[in-house]
Amino acid sequence: MSQVAVFETVKAMREAVAAWHAAGEKVALVPTMGALHEGHIALVTEAQKHARRVIVSIFVNPTQFAPHEDFKKYPRTFDSDRAQLEAANADAIYFPAVEEMYPPGFASRVLLLGPAAVGLEDRFRPTHFEGVATVCCKLFTQSKADFAVFGEKDYQQLKVVTRMAHDLDLGIEIVPLATFRETDGLAMSSRNRYLSADERALAPTLHRVMQALAARIRNDDPLFQAVADAQTEIITAGFELDYLEARHADTLAPVTSRADGPIRLLIAARLGATRLIDNIGV
Template identity: 60%
Template sequence: MTSSAPSVPLVGSLAELRRRVADWRARGERIGFVPTMGALHDGHLSLVEEARRRAERVVVSVFVNPTQFAANEDFGRYPRMLEADLDRLARVAADLCYAPAVEEMYPPGFSTGVTVGGPAEADLEDRFRPTHFAGVAVVVAKLLNQAEPDIAVFGEKDYQQLLVIRRMARDLDLRAEIVGAPTLREADGLAMSSRNVYLSDEERRVAPALHRALVAAAGRISAGEPIGHVMGEAREEVATAGFAIDYLEARHALTLARIARRQDGPARLLAAARLGATRLIDNIAVEEAR
């Protein structure tokens, strides 16, 4: 149920955002920041709670960024529900919601981009969405410059994106510490995502199979089974469940380089697969054997 008035202060202009942040900083308060595209769920709220543990003030942005969507993607139908988002942010005591218009973020004549390499060229998401990380990088760089936070929290569900943003912030000397927060899941293991609303009832029943396959594969690799064999069987399992797989791979957790043996470094399993028209992504760490 939504309220008739904003439950968290809402600003749409960069000037007002900077005025509020400057007032807090003048009082010696640390600023936390959580960038989102809205359609907030409990996974997003967990990021706000993580920021709250690390800072006195928390700003959440809601901006559906057109530059990270390709022409064949779902920019037009991406869910937008700002009033409900404000009510959810009130539940976790966010201090401010920054929801700029596209014209505020990209005024007429805007012509600057951010070129990203390293983890942005890992042959994972970038293979299927070649312009995506350039769009993410420019909007995140702008938001971090606009809000000037001490810390910014991003979910580990978008793991490659997290590494891209960490690399960009380091390379461009941005002041914010980039914090990764664990993926929040439904009771059956499905990673929370704004796109889950696109799943039909039957697809929603099948969807947790992706996470189950990752968990099983991670356990087998941790126990010493060969990575190539395990990942091949995981792909077969996911395809048999009804997914069309974009990728399901074991990578080095820090660089996203391909790994063939457990000894090659800390491992992360990453997957993207489609159920019908809905594309799901997920990832988990391979724990060290005890």
């Protein structure tokens, strides 16, 4: 275990990264909003496979929350986060204030099309990916990292950020990591702590239903009927379903059968006040 450095300004982070690069060391960035769990630490471990130095950003980004969403109550657990990152031998935490990221007069945003405009998360959170892309673009250019590691749990986000980094020639390689799950299949998420005991017991239904749906698609069952049956099962179980869809795994365009290309199943559903998302490949 080593003590992790904490950078609160772009200047401090860039000075450290410049020294690492001057020494011939690669640098990886793991962007987070804090409230870290085992899935985040897995991202750090993956980053260490690609780079000698790893920075974990902790920033609850206000621009990706809609007015009705949980920005103010989003968990902030810096002391616990720092202890976990020290145990994981991360090199540094980038912990900027909102004013450091969005100083007075800030007036720029990243305009998105492609995987950001396919009628999934963007249909329910129309400003979300603009906020995600803007903060990620800033983090990438602020850190000058060689790699950035993202989990596949936020699959549309992964595709949006990968597309943006490529399109804008940001000079950073996006590294995906498979979703980390609890033993009962529930995708690890900082928002899982909002679930009541009864809701937590029901939550793994999402993964179970998606696994069964994937099996039906692999068995060449009619895709539309298989998806419709799975949607009905989710709603009957007590979820408020935003979407459960089969999409092309790369473009996120709608598909009609396995012949349309690799398929990804994506879901978003609510249990009480908590919104859960998940996805699996077929």
